[in-house]
Amino acid sequence: MRAATLTAMFLGALAAALAMLQAPSDSDLFWHLQTGEWTLDHGQILDRDLWSFTRSGTPYNTGSWLGDVVMALAYRAGGWVGLDALRALLVGTAAFFTARITLRVQPHAGWAAVPVLGVILVSRMVWGDRPQLFTLALFPAVLDLLFAARLEARVRRLAAIPLLFVVWANLHNAFVIGLVAVAIFAIDALLQAKPPLRIRLPLILVTSLVATQLNPAGAGAIGRAAAYGALLPGWIVEDRPLDVLSGAGVVFAGLLLAALAAAMLRGREGIAARLSDSAPLLWPGLIATFSILALAIQRETPYACMVLAPFVAAMLPDALGRARASSPFVPRTAAIVVIAALAAGLSLEIVAAAPARPDLSAYPTGALDALRSARGNVLNEYDWGGYLIRYAPEHPTFIDGRGEALFLPDVLDDFQRAVALAPGYREVLKKWDIAHALLRPDRPLAGALSEDGWRLAASGSGWVLLSRP
Amino acid sequence: MGAAVAPLTVWRVSVLALALGAAFGALATLQPVSDSDLFWHVETGRRTLGGDLPRVDVFSWTVAGAPVLADQWLGDLLLAVARALGDWRGILALRALAVAALVAIVLDAALRSRPGRPIRPIVAVAAALPAIALSRFAWTDRPELLGLVCFALLVRLLRGGDRELLWTIPLLLVWSQLHGSFALGLGLILASCAARALESARDRRRFAPIAALAILVTVLTPSGLAAWTSSGGHFLIPPRFVAEEGVPDARTLPGLLFLLTLGLVIATSMLGRRVTLREAALLIPVAFVALTAARHTPLLAIAAAPYFASRWPDPLAEWRSSDERADEPAGGASGHPLSSLLATRARGSSGSVGGRARWAQTLVEGVPRPLVGGLVAIVSLFVLVLAIGLADARVDESGYPKAALAALPSGAGVLNQYDWGGYLIEFAPATPVFIDGRLFPYVPGVLDDYRAVIGAHPGWESVVARRAVTAMLVRPGDAIAVRAPERGWRVAYADGIAVVLLR
Numbered sequence: 001m002r003a004a005t006l007t008a009m010f011l012g013a014l015a016a017a018l019a020m021l022q023a024p025s026d027s028d029l030f031w032h033l034q035t036g037e038w039t040l041d042h043g044q045i046l047d048r049d050l051w052s053f054t055r056s057g058t059p060y061n062t063g064s065w066l067g068d069v070v071m072a073l074a075y076r077a078g079g080w081v082g083l084d085a086l087r088a089l090l091v092g093t094a095a096f097f098t099a100r101i102t103l104r105v106q107p108h109a110g111w112a113a114v115p116v117l118g119v120i121l122v123s124r125m126v127w128g129d130r131p132q133l134f135t136l137a138l139f140p141a142v143l144d145l146l147f148a149a150r151l152e153a154r155v156r157r158l159a160a161i162p163l164l165f166v167v168w169a170n171l172h173n174a175f176v177i178g179l180v181a182v183a184i185f186a187i188d189a190l191l192q193a194k195p196p197l198r199i200r201l202p203l204i205l206v207t208s209l210v211a212t213q214l215n216p217a218g219a220g221a222i223g224r225a226a227a228y229g230a231l232l233p234g235w236i237v238e239d240r241p242l243d244v245l246s247g248a249g250v251v252f253a254g255l256l257l258a259a260l261a262a263a264m265l266r267g268r269e270g271i272a273a274r275l276s277d278s279a280p281l282l283w284p285g286l287i288a289t290f291s292i293l294a295l296a297i298q299r300e301t302p303y304a305c306m307v308l309a310p311f312v313a314a315m316l317p318d319a320l321g322r323a324r325a326s327s328p329f330v331p332r333t334a335a336i337v338v339i340a341a342l343a344a345g346l347s348l349e350i351v352a353a354a355p356a357r358p359d360l361s362a363y364p365t366g367a368l369d370a371l372r373s374a375r376g377n378v379l380n381e382y383d384w385g386g387y388l389i390r391y392a393p394e395h396p397t398f399i400d401g402r403g404e405a406l407f408l409p410d411v412l413d414d415f416q417r418a419v420a421l422a423p424g425y426r427e428v429l430k431k432w433d434i435a436h437a438l439l440r441p442d443r444p445l446a447g448a449l450s451e452d453g454w455r456l457a458a459s460g461s462g463w464v465l466l467s468r469p
Numbered sequence: 470m471g472a473a474v475a476p477l478t479v480w481r482v483s484v485l486a487l488a489l490g491a492a493f494g495a496l497a498t499l500q501p502v503s504d505s506d507l508f509w510h511v512e513t514g515r516r517t518l519g520g521d522l523p524r525v526d527v528f529s530w531t532v533a534g535a536p537v538l539a540d541q542w543l544g545d546l547l548l549a550v551a552r553a554l555g556d557w558r559g560i561l562a563l564r565a566l567a568v569a570a571l572v573a574i575v576l577d578a579a580l581r582s583r584p585g586r587p588i589r590p591i592v593a594v595a596a597a598l599p600a601i602a603l604s605r606f607a608w609t610d611r612p613e614l615l616g617l618v619c620f621a622l623l624v625r626l627l628r629g630g631d632r633e634l635l636w637t638i639p640l641l642l643v644w645s646q647l648h649g650s651f652a653l654g655l656g657l658i659l660a661s662c663a664a665r666a667l668e669s670a671r672d673r674r675r676f677a678p679i680a681a682l683a684i685l686v687t688v689l690t691p692s693g694l695a696a697w698t699s700s701g702g703h704f705l706i707p708p709r710f711v712a713e714e715g716v717p718d719a720r721t722l723p724g725l726l727f728l729l730t731l732g733l734v735i736a737t738s739m740l741g742r743r744v745t746l747r748e749a750a751l752l753i754p755v756a757f758v759a760l761t762a763a764r765h766t767p768l769l770a771i772a773a774a775p776y777f778a779s780r781w782p783d784p785l786a787e788w789r790s791s792d793e794r795a796d797e798p799a800g801g802a803s804g805h806p807l808s809s810l811l812a813t814r815a816r817g818s819s820g821s822v823g824g825r826a827r828w829a830q831t832l833v834e835g836v837p838r839p840l841v842g843g844l845v846a847i848v849s850l851f852v853l854v855l856a857i858g859l860a861d862a863r864v865d866e867s868g869y870p871k872a873a874l875a876a877l878p879s880g881a882g883v884l885n886q887y888d889w890g891g892y893l894i895e896f897a898p899a900t901p902v903f904i905d906g907r908l909f910p911y912v913p914g915v916l917d918d919y920r921a922v923i924g925a926h927p928g929w930e931s932v933v934a935r936r937a938v939t940a941m942l943v944r945p946g947d948a949i950a951v952r953a954p955e956r957g958w959r960v961a962y963a964d965g966i967a968v969v970l971l972r
Contacts, residue, residue, distance in 0.1 A: 241716045241724070244760040245707075253760055260738050261753050267743030284739040288732040295728055295760070296719035421925050421948035444948050447927030451956065 001335040004327040007109045008099035013342040015120045016092025019127055020084050020346070023355035025362060026128030027383045028401035029071075029083075030390035032064070036072025039065060045216055049406055051389045053377055053396040054414075054432065060406045061217050063173030063224060067131025070171070083129050084354040088346070090133040095120050097140035098306045101147050105275055106313035107327035115309035118255055122248045123302040125238070132299075134171040135178075138164060140306050142178045146185045146201075147310075150282065151275075155196055158204050162211040169212040169221055176225040177293070177303055182208055184285040192281060236403060242298040252301050255308040256291055262315035274318045275311070283311055363387045364463035367438055371395055374457065374467065376435025379418060381463075384438065398432065419445045437466045484845045485590055486577040491849030493601060494569025495856030497608050501865035502557045505888050506906040507548070507610040508895035510541070511560075514549025517542055522691060528894045530881035530901040531915045531936070538909065540696040543646035544612025558862035560610050565857055567614045568604075569849075574621040575600045575771055578628065579778035589782050596777035599730040600770035606723045607767055616648030617767060623654050624772050627661050627751050634661065634679060642686040645696065651687060652700035653758055653768070657751055658683045664750035699909060704758065708908060710920075713764040727759070727766035734773050741780030752776060870942055870967030871896075877969055882939035884922055886967075889942065903938070925952040933972075941970040 031051065038046050045065045049055045074086040098119050102112045126132050145161055148154040161182065168175040182205045189201035215221050244253040263271060263283075272280055286307045294304035318324075330338075363384060371378070371392045378395045380388055385400020399407050399415045407415075418428040421444040428434075436457065439446045441464045450456065454466040509528060516523050522539055526532045551559035579593035600621075607617055622640055626633040637658050645651040662676040662683075669676075690696045707714040718724040734756065744752075752772055759769035869892045877883060879899035890905020904911050904919050911919070918936060922929045925948035932938075941958070943950045950968045954960055962969040 241718045243709075243716045244757070245705075253757060257753050257757055260735065260756060261749055263735075263738035264744045264749045264752065265746065268740050270743060271739055280740065284736040287739070288735040291735065292719075292728045292732055295717065295731070296724075421951050423946060423951050425951065442926055444925040444927070444952070447929070448925065448952055448955075450927070 001330050001332060002327045003109065003330050004103035004107050004112075005100070006330055006335055006338055007112065008096050008103055009339060009342060011099040011113065011116050011120070012092040012096030013346060015095030015123075016088040016346060017349055018120070019091035020088035020349055020354050022084075022087070022127060023357065023359035024080055024083050024087075024129050025359040026130055027362075027386045029129040029358075030386035031400055031402060032068045032071055032130055032386075033075060034389050035062075035065070036068035036070070036075075039069050040072050040076075047216070049402075051393075051396055052385075052398065052400065052406070054398055054411045055406050056396065058406065060402065061220070061224075062402060062405045063169075063215070063217060063221050064131035064171060065216060066167070066170035067134050067172050070134075071129065071131070079356065080358055081350065081354045081356055085350055087127065087129055087133060088350075088354075090137040091120075091123065091127060093137040094123060094140050094302075094306075097137075097144045098309060101140065101144050101306070102310040102313045103327065104144075104147055104151060105310045106317070106325070108317070108325035111317050111322075111325075112313045115255060115305075115312045118251045119302065119305040119309050122251050122305045125248050126299060126302055131172040132174060134168065135174040136302060138168050138171070138175075139178055139181070139303050143181055143306065146181065149197060149201070150185060150189070150193070153197070155200055158200055161204050162207040165208045165211040166214050169215045173221060173225055175212055176222060177290075177300065179205075179208060179212065179222075180289065181286070184289060185282065188282045188285060238299040239297050242295050242301055248298070248301055252294060252305055252308075255305055255312050256287075258312045258316055259287060259308050262312065262319040265319040266315060270318065271315065274324075275314055287311060360387070362462070363391075364438055364460060364465070365391075366460040367458050367463060367465045368392055370458040370465050371436075371438075374436050374465075376468070377433050378436045378438055379415075379429070379432070379434045380438045381419075381440060382415065384463075388438075398434075419443050421445055421448055435468045437464075439464060439466070483577055483580070484842050486573045486580060488845050488849050489576055489594070490569040490571075490573025491853045493572040494565040494853050497568040498561050498565050498856045498860035500564075500608060501861060501863070502560055502610060503865040503868065504609045504611060505869075505891040507560065508891035509905055509907060510545045510611060510891075511548050511552050512894050513542075514545030514547070515552070517546050518549045518553065524691075526910055528890075528902055528905065529910070529915075530883075531903050532910045533901065535910055537907065538695060538699055539691040540699050541612045541646075541648055542691055543643070544615050544648050547615065547647075548610065548612070556862065557864055558857065558860070561860050561862050562857045564608060564610055564614065565853055567618055568608050569853060571604060571614075571618045571621055571771075572597070572601055574618065574625055575604075575774050578621070578625040578775040581625075582628070582775035582779035583782070587782075589778070592781050593778045596781060597774045599726065599733065599777075600767065600774045603723060603726050603730065603767040603770045607764070612648040613650070613764070616644065616650035617771070619644040619647065620650060620654065620768060621771050623657060624751065624775065627657060628748070628775055631665075634658075634665070634676075638679070638682050638686060641683055642689065645687045645690050649696070649700040649703060652697065652704060653755070655683055655687050656754060660750040660754055661747055664745075664747040668746055704761065707762045708912075711908070714762050717760070717763050717766050721763075723763060723766060727763075727769070730766075730770045730773065731756070731759075733777065734769065737773075737777060737780050740784060742783060744776070748776065866892075868966070869896075870969075872964055873942060873962045873967040873969050876962035877942060878940050878971070882937060883942060884919070884933075884936075884938045884940070885942045886923070886944055886947070887919065889967075893942075903936075923947050923949050925949045930956065939972050941968075943968055943970070 034051070035046050038050070047059055047061060049058045049060060071083065071086065074082040076082070078085060095116065099112065099116045102116050106112045123136060126136055142161055142164055145157050149158050165175060165178065168178060182201075186202045186205040189197050193201070212222060213219055217224065242252065243249045266274070268280060271283065275283065290300070290304040290307045294301040368391055372394065374395070377398070378388075379398045382399050382401070382403070385397040388395060388397050389400060399411055403412065414428045414432070416422070418425045419439065425445065437445065437449055437454070440462060441459070446464055446466065449466045453469050455469055456464060457467040458465040512528070513523055516527075522542055523537060524539055526535050526537050547563065548560065551563040553559070555562055576593060576597045579596045580588055580590065582593070583589075604617060607614060619640060623637060626637050626640065637654075641651060641654055641658065644654055659680050662680040666673040666676045687696065688694055703714070709715055717727045719728055734752070755768050755772040759765045870889060874897050877897060877900055881901055883900050884903040885893055887904050887906070890902040893900055893902050894905060904915055908916070918932045920926070921932050922938070922941075923943060929949065940961075941949060941953065945963065945965065945968050950970070953970045958970040958972055960968060961971045
């Protein structure tokens with residue numbers, strides 16, 4: 001076995017081990033889990049709202065029914081630890097394929113490991129237990145197949161890509177970024193490659209496009225993703241532009257500037273000599289597209305870093321005048337021992353260290369008792385909607401994480417107007433007959449309702465439950 | 470082919486930069502005077518002009534008497550002089566001149582980016598367009614615009630030789646009196662010195678005194694070392710709640726333009742010839758700074774203009790030569806049909822490339838060169854003066870609480886909208902402000918209190934009591950404008966722009 005493959009496995013296992021230590025806590029996890037459970041229980045895809053009082057019965061589609069089902073199956077199989085294991089598997093897969101792509105162009109383990117570790121760090125921003133984890137794993141998997149075909153002429157493996165898209169389009173709505181990557185490779189092949197790639201890659205793009213239609217929304221899935229991209233919903237933190245002075249932003253900026261510096265110092269000829277003699281348009285196409293995407297929508301940053309990592313790993317040492325390395329072979333016995341050790345370590349971690357309970361410290365757990373005895377509609381914080389769907393099902397939510405699929409624009413507008421005390425906030429409370437407000441204490445509405453005589457039914461660290469007098 | 474084009478001289482091309490600079494300077498006068506920060510800059514400059522450089526706050530009642538930075542004293546002074554000479558039209562004239570200088574310097578740097586090689590005016594103009602388009606959002610009446618001019622000049626100088634490097638020192642000395650962006654200039658000079666030392670085969674130490682001198686001149690300001698406070702704050706910890714200090718946002722036009730510019734930089738770096746370490750030492754730090762905040766985005770476009778202009782002709786020439794090869798009878802069968810068609814059309818519509826060169830030569834060489842230059846300079850100046858003279862030089866108060874001023878009490882105790890602080894300093898001097906665009910004197914205490922009240926956050930009434938706020942001048946959409954009347958505050962005035970609330 002090549003040392004590069006073993007290195008990729010090690011980095012994948014390392015990422016998986018890190019991911020497994022994180023307790024489930026994502027606010028959207030709970031409604032995804034409930035959706036998956038409902039789908040398994042009823043044998044049909046959930047296509048109408050069951051959990052809010054503002055949109056009750058309204059048809060909607062989040063584009064992730066299969067992702068929800070897989071998460072529910074993992075939970076049924078192993079409880080919260082099952083979800084820990086699923087997260088570790090998907091994060092590990094993402095790190096493995098990112099490392100494999102990087103090691104294709106930079107066999108030196110040291111030079112390859114640094115940017116890959118950067119990708120792993122940045123990818124932490126999407127380690128929440130949601131179907132987006134499937135995109136995290138599938139994007140580098142597809143990218144790896146594309147690079148293998150373009151740089152190493154392994155064309156036959158391309159046939160797997162449309163099959164992956166059939167699954168991906170049902171797992172998570174962000175499959176479109178995979179299509180973007182395939183389109184860039186297809187354009188590059190049309191302009192620069194020789195047959196059979198010049199024909200095969202555009203064909204794979206068309207086939208993949210057709211494959212993504214095989215989902216409950218059909219062509220609507222791509223339309224929804226396009227509309228999402230056009231709207232760039234800035235009201236969700238993870239959809240806002242990337243701040244390069246944040247933790248993930250610093251790593252991204254470091255990779256981007258390293259790539260720019262290496263590209264400037266080596267130029268087109270240097271890049272062609274080191275990386276892609278026959279594909280000069282490929283790297284600028286990938287790096288410019290995904291970097292711009294990351295800067296526009298911060299949750300896309302890991303994918304930009306996955307594209308940047310191989311370029312930086314190969315070109316930075318080249319710009320510094322380092323000699324090219326080659327990947328040695330590792331004796332089969334030694335490789336088996338290492339792989340077995342990695343598998344044993346991860347298994348041990350599942351048993352001994354994977355969190356068996358969710359981390360609910362960010363949620364109003366202390367409000368549940370008061371809510372059970374309360375009657376009437378609850379105006380809840382956006383981030384707590386999913387939690388309430390699972391833990392306080394007797395109270396339908398005002399709003400929750402199904403934001404752009406279900407609550408845009410009027411319910412979200414009403415929510416924002418009410419909590420910020422914008423003109424007309426009283427009309428919102430009246431319109432939805434709000435009897436209780438479960439809010440963060442620093443919300444202007446929380447202060448105003450207290451001043452207006454609403455009763456403090458319960459309170460805790462980071463939350464208050466106010467009831468209408 | 471590119472080589473067939475007779476190279477235009479640098480002298481004539483500079484005239485082109487001058488003419489385009491004047492044109493954009495004239496366009497800049499179409500924008501009314503309205504920047505909120507202008508007013509406190511002018512007032513500060515007016516006091517400096519009178520021999521009283523403000524070192525303590527004199528405009529607010531919340532930090533009255535507290536030390537304030539005088540790091541932009543020269544920029545403020547220039548604004549005050551412009552106002553004194555021509556009222557608000559003087560401010561317009563200063564803006565027009567600054568924009569003209571900025572565009573001319575950027576374009577000139579782009580035109581001179583290929584020493585010893587044919588100059589491509591059209592490519593240079595295209596390369597300068599992102600800088601012109603992005604800087605358009607900074608064509609405001611603040612010292613910041615003068616800082617951009619200094620930055621463009623620095624880029625031009627740092628691309629030159631050792632003699633040009635020496636000229637950066639006096640530039641930095643002036644810049645550090647004008648605006649806090651000098652810190653980036655110092656960083657770039659130090660990076661350039663380091664890169665030159667690494668590239669230089671002998672006597673590498675000669676750059677050390679230049680670097681030391683650069684550091685020294687930045688502390689030769691009335692604020693001394695404290696001038697770094699403002700620069701460091703803006704570059705390293707930008708106050709994100711101020712719109713222009715937010716991250717570049719693709720949902721806005723400037724954000725979109727910036728991302729496109731960044732995409733061009735990435736593509737050019739990967740498709741163009743390699744650059745020297747010195748050039749990379751200029752572009753990479755600027756790229757990072759531009760990524761940090763929306764107000765810094767023009768910097769990348771300005772620094773990249775000569776880079777674009779020096780690299781874009783190569784693929785264009787390659788494309789042209791491939792067209793011509795495709796059109797040759799021997800190679801016609803193997804050429805791309807679309808390229809051949811385009812090449813044929815190009816010749817059919819405008820003659821050969823050589824024909825275009827002859828056209829340019831005839832146009833320029835038919836007249837003595839100094840006469841052409843003089844004529845262009847006179848026409849440019851005339852256009853600029855005409856535009857300044859014809860411009861509407863009144864302050865655009867449509868976004869300000871003009872009508873509400875009559876209901877505003879004088880003296881301390883008024884809490885005002887952050888964006889209106891500068892306006893009140895100019896138009897309601899009897900009412901000292903709670904807060905204004907100077908920001909740093911108000912951080913953190915006053916700013917935190919302001920945000921608590923303006924957002925009607927829990928506890929706002931205790932802040933009002935502690936600060937002894939007796940009146941508020943806010944927007945109708947502010948939470949406090951909704952909440953305060955519910956808590957017994959009297960609405961003394963209200964329109965679509967502003968609400969005056971009295972306790």
